[in-house]
Amino acid sequence: MHILIINRSVIPVFAYGGTERVIWDLGKALVQAGHRVTYLVPAGSHCHFATVLTLREDASWEAQVPDGVDIIHFQFNPAVPVSVPHVMTQHGNSQESVALPLNTVFVSRDHASRHGSDSFVYNGLDWSAYGAVDWQRPRTHFHFLGKAAWRVKNVQGAIDIAHDAAVPLAVLGGDRLNLKRGFRFTWSRKVSFHGMVGGSEKIRLLNASRGLIFPVLWHEPFGLAVIESLYFGMPVFATPYGALPEIVTPECGALAASRAILAQAVRSGGHYDQHACHQRALSFDAAAMARGYLAVYARICKGETLHAAPPILKGEVKHLPWKD
DSSP states (O other): OEEEEEOSSOSSOOSSOSHHHHHHHHHHHHHHTTOEEEEEEOTTOOOSSSEEEEOOTTSOTGGGOOTTOOEEEESSOOOSOOOSOEEEEOOSOOOTTOBOOTTEEBSSHHHHHTTTOOOBOOOOBOGGGGOOOOTTSOOOEEEEESOTTSGGGOHHHHHHHHHHHTOOEEEETOOSEEOBTBOEEOOOTTEEEOOSOOHHHHHHHHHTEEEEEEOOSSOOSSOHHHHHHHHTTOOEEEOOOTTHHHHOOGGGEEEOSBHHHHHHHHHTGGGSOHHHHHHHHHTSBHHHHHHHHHHHHHHHHTTOOSOSSOOBOOSOOSSOOOBO
């Protein structure tokens, strides 16, 4: 099968990652499974295992589809009719009451359910890119991993939990001074900030962490930060929103919408089995993700549609309860 993956961001990912990391790992896994992959992405992209074409925003999608493509996999809403067999992954929370394409796939069971759908494929990662876990390295801190400038990620909640639990916190994805949503400066020297860190530095920090503190205040569509942390043998202390209950089993962490409960869980977090956390992450790998999408591609190429009516987000996804 020849799959065309279309996205509006450059590949490969150079730092923090997200959708770009997922589609890179998906493409690689599809090629390893014997399929052909072409990326249609912005100028400056490159890839050693697949063909790369430069996306032109001034041309129609269909005019840019190369010959021989069996299915197009959009990573965003194309917003226009497309006659070639196609699927779209909805990576984030969509806008309420906005209709999505009939062939939309979501990234977790909860994510799909909140759009009135049962069509989802879990994200997965190529764990070989993360290297072996250093089980002997001293674990010196807890960490927060996410775009701290997004209020729904609740970095302040993570800082408060770490303060109450009397543990050092490394913030990966934010800065000590944040002016994006008003003035915020974190004075505590027990909290270190590492910006939008990626690559070897991110892996080094994760490999030295005792756990992820992740009290998000929205329905997390999936949670790459969660599986990355689990991979390095860390339990997760988070709110029970979105896909998090699907990923974080009782053996791998604690979920609560309460600062006090999560702080207590962090204080007593030494009883979690690092290897069980690691094994949980391995179940979300790129090969499993590729198998899930190949099953979807097969259905669509047979002429099926994934939904009888356009999926629509229902209910509030932000401003969820948090007991401070």
